[in-house]
Amino acid sequence: MDDKRHVIMLVDDNINTLDMGKEILKFRYTVFPIPSGLKFFEILNKITPDLILLDVEMPGMDGYEVLKRIKSTPGICDIPVIFVTAKSDPGSELTGLNLGAIDYISKPFSPPLLLKRIETHLVMSSQSRELKRYNEHLQEMVQEQTEVIMELQNALVNSLAEMVEFRDTITFGHIARTQNYIRLLVERLVREGIYSRDTAGWDLTIVVPASQLHDLGKIAIKDHILNKPGKLTPEEFEEMKLHTTYGVQVIEKIINNSMKHAALNKTVTQFLTHARIFARTHHEKWDGTGYPGGLRGEEIPLEGRLMAVADVYDALISERPYKSAMSTEAAREIIIGGRGRHFDPVLVDLFEKEADEFARIAGKYQ
Numbered sequence: 001m002d003d004k005r006h007v008i009m010l011v012d013d014n015i016n017t018l019d020m021g022k023e024i025l026k027f028r029y030t031v032f033p034i035p036s037g038l039k040f041f042e043i044l045n046k047i048t049p050d051l052i053l054l055d056v057e058m059p060g061m062d063g064y065e066v067l068k069r070i071k072s073t074p075g076i077c078d079i080p081v082i083f084v085t086a087k088s089d090p091g092s093e094l095t096g097l098n099l100g101a102i103d104y105i106s107k108p109f110s111p112p113l114l115l116k117r118i119e120t121h122l123v124m125s126s127q128s129r130e131l132k133r134y135n136e137h138l139q140e141m142v143q144e145q146t147e148v149i150m151e152l153q154n155a156l157v158n159s160l161a162e163m164v165e166f167r168d169t170i171t172f173g174h175i176a177r178t179q180n181y182i183r184l185l186v187e188r189l190v191r192e193g194i195y196s197r198d199t200a201g202w203d204l205t206i207v208v209p210a211s212q213l214h215d216l217g218k219i220a221i222k223d224h225i226l227n228k229p230g231k232l233t234p235e236e237f238e239e240m241k242l243h244t245t246y247g248v249q250v251i252e253k254i255i256n257n258s259m260k261h262a263a264l265n266k267t268v269t270q271f272l273t274h275a276r277i278f279a280r281t282h283h284e285k286w287d288g289t290g291y292p293g294g295l296r297g298e299e300i301p302l303e304g305r306l307m308a309v310a311d312v313y314d315a316l317i318s319e320r321p322y323k324s325a326m327s328t329e330a331a332r333e334i335i336i337g338g339r340g341r342h343f344d345p346v347l348v349d350l351f352e353k354e355a356d357e358f359a360r361i362a363g364k365y366q
C-alpha cells in the first residue's frame, strides 16, 4: 500500500452508524461520514474516494439507486463499493452484488472485520488499477509493433511495385498516380455513403496501398512485349492480357505461404485479398467486354471498377513511344464517354466531380 491515506466515504442515514464507522476507520483512513445519497453525489463533485461504504436502506435515494448511478458514471464507476446493512437475507445481498458492489458487510460492524475487509479491497483495487495500466501499456506496445510491421510491409510492397514499374519503363509514375486516384475516389464514396455495403469492411490504409500491386503480373511478361515501342500484335496483346492472371498467381502464392502465419496478422491477409482482386479485375469493363473474366456491371468487384477508371485515365495522360500524352481535359472527356460502357456510371459521376483533383495528381507525380 502506498503512504498516502486512502479516502473512505461512508454513506448511511443512521447517525449512530456514521459515528461508529468513523471511530473505527479514522486512525487509518480519511473518513467522510455522509447522511444521504444526494449529499454523497454533492461531495463527489469535489472529492474522489478510494472506497465507498454504502447503506442499502435510506430514505429518498436508496443504496441500490446510488450504486446504479455510480456504475453508470465514467470516472467513478471503478471505485469499489461495499454495501453495509442490517439486512442479512441472501436476496438483497445478491441484488447488491449483481449491481456491481464488490462485497457486503452486516451491521453492527465488527471493527477488526471491517478494517480487514477494507484493507483487502483497497489492495485488490490498487492491483486491478495496476493491471489495467499494464494492459494499456501492452496495447500501446502491440500497436507500436503493428505500425512497425505495417511500415515494413508498405516499404516491401512499394519496392515490389517499383520493380514492376522499372521493367515497364513506359509507365513511370503510374503506380503512385493510380494509388492517389483510387484514394480520392474511395474517400468520396465513403463520404457520400455510396456502395457502402462494399466499403463497410474496408480499411482505407489497407485497400489503397493494395492497389499498387494491380500490375504485379507484368513481372512475368516478356520484355519485348512489355516495352515494345509500338502497338502490340493481336498475339502479343493476348499475352499482355495474361498479366492479370499472372498477378493473381503470384499473390496467391504469397497468400498460401503467409497462411502458415495467418494468426499473426489479419492486416496482411486483408491486404493480399484486396491486392488479388485489383490484379484480377482491373481490366474488366462494365459492359462485359473486358478481360480476363468478361464480368459485367456489379459482378466486377468495386476494386476493379475503381482501378478501371484510374488506370485508363492515367494511360491517357501518359506519354507512350507510340503516342503523345493527352491533355487532362481530353482524358476527362474520354472517361465520361465510357460511362456505362467501359466504366461504372456511378464512379464516372464521382470522377467528374473530382476531375480537377485528378488533373492535379496527374501533374504532381510525373
Ligand SMILES: [Fe+2]
Pocket (backbone or CB within 6 Å): 214, 215, 243, 282, 283
Ligand atoms: Fe494492367
